[in-house]
Amino acid sequence: MMDRRIEARLLCADLVDIQWRDPNNRSRRGVANLEDISLSGACIQVERPVPLGSEIRITYPSGELAGRVKYCVFREIGYFLGVEFDPSSRWSQRRFRPQHLLDPRRLVMRAANRLKSLPPESAEAN
Numbered sequence: 001m002m003d004r005r006i007e008a009r010l011l012c013a014d015l016v017d018i019q020w021r022d023p024n025n026r027s028r029r030g031v032a033n034l035e036d037i038s039l040s041g042a043c044i045q046v047e048r049p050v051p052l053g054s055e056i057r058i059t060y061p062s063g064e065l066a067g068r069v070k071y072c073v074f075r076e077i078g079y080f081l082g083v084e085f086d087p088s089s090r091w092s093q094r095r096f097r098p099q100h101l102l103d104p105r106r107l108v109m110r111a112a113n114r115l116k117s118l119p120p121e122s123a124e125a126n
Contacts, residue, residue: 007038007039008038008104008105009043010036010101010104011102011103011104012035012100012101012102013033013099013100014033014034014099015031015032016033016034016044016058016059017029017030017059017060018030018046018056018057018059019057020050020054020055020057020069021055028050032045032046037098039085039090039091039092040085041070041085042058042065042082042083042085043081043083044058044080044081044083045077045078046079050079051069051072056069056081056083062095063095065083065096066085067083067084067085067089070083070084
């Protein structure tokens, strides 16, 4: 699947509540594992599929994010939903910081800095 996000994705892990309507317009609720997040969207893991285009609310302790399901893919351990947030519902670390949050760009920078600090002969071996 092609990554079309403009903003960087931050890897994370946290449980959030979700709510959406099924094809029969019944309200559904569940718990999801937040996998990654950016200003304009997130990936969550759920136990059952949610139809493409469904409006979905992701609720966290002090607020919520609203969006639409852009993809729903089954992978060995559950369904992964790509959620694009509504323009009026952007994520901010100040409002919600997932329990575990990692910016992969920092890992790349650390590795690059380590390589720079190695003596030339050690860097060539890596």
